[in-house]
Amino acid sequence: MMMREETEKLGGAPWIHGMGKDKPITTSEEAWYGHTLITGNVGTGKTTLLRLMSLNALHLGNVLVVVDPKDDEDWQKSIKEEMNYLGIGDKFFHLHPAKQNTSARIPLLKNFTRITEIADRVAPLMGSGGSSKPFQDFAYGIIYHTANALDFLGEPIRLTSIQKIIASDRKGSALRVLRKHFTDTIGEEWEVKYANALDKLDPDPLTAIAMFYNNGSRVKSKVVEGMIEFALHDEGHYAKMVVSLRPVLTALTAAPLDDLLSPLDDEVDEDERPMVDLADIMESGGCIYVSLDSLTDSTSAGFISRLLLAEMAAIAGERYNNGVGDSRRVTIANDEVHASLENNDALLNILAQGRAAKMQMLLATQTVADLEAKSDAATASRFLGLCNNFMSMRTTDPKTQEYVASQFSKSSVAQSQVQTATSSDTSTSIFEFGANHGERLMKQREDMFQSRITWSVTNITICSEVG
Template sequence: MSYPIDNLLRPPVELYSAGTLFVGSAMLAATPPWVPVSAPTAMALSLGLLVGALWRGRQAWTVLRYQRNLRTLRRYSLKPSEIPWSNEVLYLGMGFRWTALHTQRLHQAQLPKNRRYAEQTRLYKAIRRFELTAEHDPRPRIQQLRTLFRQEAWWNRWKPLPDVGGNPALHGVEPDEEQVSMPLSGRVGHILVLGTTRVGKTRLAEVLITQDIRRGDVVVAFDPKGDADLMIRMYVEAHRAGRPFYVFHLGFPHISARYNPIGSFSRITEVATRTADPLPSEGNSAAFKEFVWRFVNVLAKAMTTLGERPDFQSIYAYAVDTESLAVRYFTWWLDRVRPGWKQEVDALEASQAKALAEGAKKSGRSTSTLAILGFIRDNDLRDPVADALRSVLSNDRTYFEKLVSSLYPLLEKLTTGKIADLISPDYTALDDPRPIIDWMNIINHGAVVYVGLDSLSDHEVAGAIGTSMFADLTSVAGQIYKFGVGVGQLPPGRRRLALHADEFNELVGDAFIPMVNKGGGAGYQVTAYTQTWHDVEAKVGDAAKAMQIGGNFNTRVMLRVENTETAEILTEKLPEVEVPSMQVASMASDSNDPTDFAEFQSRNEDRITIERLPMLTPADLVQLPKGQAFALINGGQLWKVRFPLADTLNESGIPADIEEMAHQMRAAQLAHGRASDAGITVMGKGSGW
């Protein structure tokens, strides 16, 4: 019968019996003459006592090992070649399944009476104080002693803990770890990774992206702020796998691939949706956003009918000068439905010159345009696009520009400087070596894409481009879901796409909801990383819509967080568990009755009580060390995980342009106080990419 309380926070009393049994075994093995047994019997008894000593010694070692593990943080890093990958499971790290037993152990470790087991020893603290006070001591022997105490060696029991903070007991409650993984079938249910800044989200992304590339999935990583190590890791893994690699980075337009966020679509209305989506939609702004959407939709329909591919530059040009586009479309349309119309319009313009001049003065339109509009009206000519353009031109120009004024600042930002050529590429510029990418070709060729949005420089432009990319990817998912895709596809005709969105709260929009809701049918596997759930709510402007987005993530990984609301996204999914505890009760009584023989009575007892506690509390998640997390995977199973830090030193064969880009990205990170938590030294040069 096992003891109902698993109490390892106590002195290892098993050592006493183990020592006694060992001494007895040794004495019997020596078979002194005063032992009244024969030599064979003495050896058999000695062997039995030795087995007992080893058994009790093992029990003592379990207690000592557990207590040491409670206050120890072990380093965990892997070389890139050592990162495991599989076609069946996704590797997350090392850890264990969290159960009610671990809740009980953590509860015990936090009790005041067990403080000495969970905290560092006095000797450890004294050595750390010595290192601090002797930092500038000029004596060589003192510095040698400091170096000795800081060495990472098996014999150094007092080496400093890794600089990851947190409470070591959260992982120390289970000394026996195993590889933690989740079935690949659960990837299409999507993964949500939550954690405050600089606790290991990007390093986890490196591990997951490395596996996705080796597995053969199409990989697209959105990095709004720019992490050089992540970009280098993706390039190296794509190069080793023989996969095409593209970099799209708003901060480096001279070497970035080009991309038209609104140039590829299955329905023409997508152009207006992607263009207007970044505009505010709260309160009175919603009506103006709807008007902008209709206006851009009219422009897009006219452009595509005339054979032009929409982009931000052309949308901006025609938004400012809608009249020129309308005249071109009217000319194209009337040439087909009313040959000889120009002579009729000229006659109308000559006969009504005075009235047209007054109308032009009031509306801000040219007399020739007003003559064409009058000709179409008088002859009752109908065409959906022409009717929409006539509706736009019928408004007073000054009044109309006020209605769409919210569109102009956004398009001005998207069409200024070198970024304009990046997101509004000239398809006829054959001398431009920068490739033009679109998502369908990326998927068909199994490419790997790093998207750097440079949000630290201009978060509004970064958000607009990222949101448009998500909308484009959602449209592509719809095409794949309905029709499949052909060239280069794996059987049965669909290739998995692993989409990693760091700081996805800056990218999320209305198009993100159908992507995570229905994108799994097209093979999309979304992994979203963000700091707090409040960031998502602030972006979408609606708590209910934010929870709708969160409800589409079946797997949740929670690193250290800084607010209770975010922590409750995980803890509220967990049940309460029964935790046994022991209470000591003492009682004494006396009697003044002279006839009572028992003048004094006392009683001491230990009571085992059952408490119902939450399996995890938000306070536990606040105390997680860097690189550690709780993961709710595989049907709600709770796992405690340590992520490996990828050891990416001395990577060679990096092209000069990517190496220079990485150098500048690291400089920018340092300038913004975002130094990487796992450095990388890039060596060597390679061919172009």
């Protein structure tokens, strides 16, 4: 309070937080309903604000999905306590790769409308653009053929099953697809009936049946043709083209992720760990808390985050296509969101269209530069433009400061000029003198908030009205 007098002269009101003049500010939740981005330096309160806003979502009856790279115990504890208070404590599910024995299990490829969605989720994980584009396009094709084959065979589409076929079982899978096709179109005894003809075509069963299909099958199938092309592709070229895809699939299917992200949906499963269907939770309510464990394995953490958001985007698309109706609102809280942005069209799709499917995102990152580092300037700009609400804590990053300042409109600043002058001439009478006075008022537009200023926002409480 040393500068109280000067502050009041300038029109300010000096105060210390918690000493009397501060008061709660409330607003209707509808005013915030949309996507929110929070930026700020480490330790300035981004995660605390995310925690407050996520608890607020629970009180509104929203489904809550938390993507947490740091496994924040305080955040988890707050959510559990709040859900117990609301009487829905049994609907808290925690996916944590580092705690396999107690972690919930989430099949990440379960919800889709078209088979192409599976390839569209997995292939971009290996990177896109530049020299990697042909490899990604090839990966997209073989993932599509693999998922199509599994669907044709009536088998669940899992990350583990896709990895197995691509790594070592593409010929065996193609053979099973061909045999099922001929069983469905000719009959159970087709292989015995045409055994002699098959033996003459080629000693290799797959090659022989593929030739038999190409030369004599009256019923054609895109699934069969795709698998023939996939299975009989040149071995040397195939090994070269999947060199970037294999590490991705290995990371997602190695223990413990094989058990957590590709669980067996067995009716006699005696595993006590919950298996969570994201689509069911979106309708029944609750919270899914995903700890990515990014400090120990940042690569796998990024993959999981992108696949999880792709699953959410698929659910949003299904809602959008079939009508939202009485579906619950979904709040997705994602800390350190820049890690999820790389090669992730699903995230941008949720930002662009998720609100129509009753989905909103609460996102936090340190700087605008972090977003650009994980994507590019154009993608980062689009990301920022899709967020309805923007909050920034204290920041020292110039690019973030400039972006924050640019969100404020210009203000009219008045400038007053006063001129006075007197004159006299000693060569004439002493009574000869002159004087003039002039005033000039001008207004010009100035930045309301200067980018060079750093600031801090603390102790924010957001209250909402229900109903």
